[in-house]
Amino acid sequence: MIEELIKNIRLSSSGRKLLTSQQKAFIVENWESSGLSCPEYCRRHGLITSQVYNWRSNAKSGAIMSIKNQGDLHTKAELELLRKENEELKKALGESTLDIKILKKKVGNGSTTKQEIESLAGEFRVSINRTIKTLGVAKSTIYYKPKKYPARKRTARKPLCEQMKAAILELTAKKSTYGIPRVKALLKRDYGLTVTQYMVHRYMKEEGLLITRHRTRGSSRPHTGQIAVKASNTRWASDITSIKCWNGEKLLVAFVMDCCDRSIIAWKAGKHMQAVDIELMVQEALHSRFRENLPALGQLQFLHDNGPEFVVKNLKASLKSWNIVDCNTPTYSPQSNGMCEALNGTFKRDYVYESCLDNAQSVLN
Template identity: 35%
Template sequence: MTHIAEVFDVSRSSLYYEPVSQEEIGMPRFYQKSEDQIILEEIKAIIALRSTYGYRRVTTMVNRQRALEGRNKINRKRVQRIMRMNGLSLPQTMPQQKRPHTGVVMTMFPNLRWCSDGMEIRCFNGDKVFVAFALDCCDREAFAYVARTEPLSAYDIEELMIKAVEARFGESLRCPREIQWLSDRGSIYRAKSVKDLGRELNLHCCYTRAYSPESNGIAEAFVKTIKRDYVYQADCDSSETVLKLLPQWFADYNNVAPHSVLGMKSPVEYKESVNF
């Protein structure tokens, strides 16, 4: 045994160690409280509708329902413990950053910078839906989008710009002050007609660095959220179905879905609470 310990460069005592689980000595793995079963049923009701939510967002949704019923809120660590006890926690798959990103895309006030990007939704029957959207880099509200069954063109981006200005400033068709319009370097965003329309709408077109999607991180995160929480949870059997569901997805994201950066509030709740 001594020779084996020397070969593997470990202490000899570690070769005799036999781990004993808490269950074997009669102790539960987690402590439990009498109300845990009631909270578990509330958690399951949320997860049944929103299976991609982790314990933080589940806690927010449970506390919203409890507030409506006049009951006390619960701590998110308690929700985390109950979800871990019952195998309801999501696997943690955080990719390691290859290089630091020190740029800040988010703004302190709304209508200073809007970001835009596109995404492709594939349907079960082979159809594709192409979506471009506009987000505010402060409150994260997705206040305008366009959707087509064919690849988007510069004309679609121009329509998106007009919709975005109308959504925030009415039918004036011009921003009261210059707003940055952040996008990637796709040809539909860099088209001359798009830049010209941007100047007329008082939108300053700016672009991310080449091969740096993190420079438009808010838009990239939105694409991930929409696909994870809505697209992959729905029956997207055809393009017609997706086009009908898109308004519901955007409305739920803006009015219901909690966001960690916004203090676990939805974009609309955050705007109302801050009252810019």
């Protein structure tokens, strides 16, 4: 009988034996009546000893069935409690379903007023929050009352006077490369007109006088040094730039700049530029700043690039005799003398290219 029972046992997908609670109780009863020990009985019928012991202990405690045939047995008291909870859940679900049907039928699509929701809550003896959740109505539509604020008065933009407009047009006609900050400063300095930067920007934008942003891509080589200094007469920078005239002539301009206040101490211009001209320019700068005296040893630096006019031995010897430290920039690194390069670009953009460049003499004049 036992062999036939075990042979016909249904197996799970993983090969596990699936026994009902009645089959487990029958196996335990047959083992107890056989008079064999549990290991001997399990060895004969191909069972597991620990499972048979577990089935016997559950049978003694009053277990009668297995949930989902997974081997977990429950007592009569536990099953009775589960049945009671299941009945309560069914009852609550039925009441909720009935309430929803009644409320939906009563209200329609869920759009209602606060008075109707309060009457529904009183009729079915439920809270207003539960009624709102059941209907799917936003709580803000019931409790929130929007406050009407007075309309905000929009202030009209104050237009520029005709005098300011004429002054702006006159300045931009003379210097087309001047932007908003320069125009605003010149209005205050030359015309005595005080105006905000935003009003200047608005008028220049209306007239199409704004400068288009243009930035040339520089060298990718990083520049980690610092050219500017905190005290005056501690570092001078010099450079030579060229101005090409309309008739093909080329004018060279050299200057000496203070790296503290960026003022031009001395300058020279001509068709040709040699080391002697640079030496005379440095002498003029020394006389302008130190008069008959010389700077202290190591006090003043002279920064320049590696142009042929600056690397002459006579010029280096003269700088050394004047207690000036000769400093040259690294090769292929114009950004190391960036203060002079920036002055060259600004000078040409705002003044040179806005003037008459017929020939070299007219530019000098």
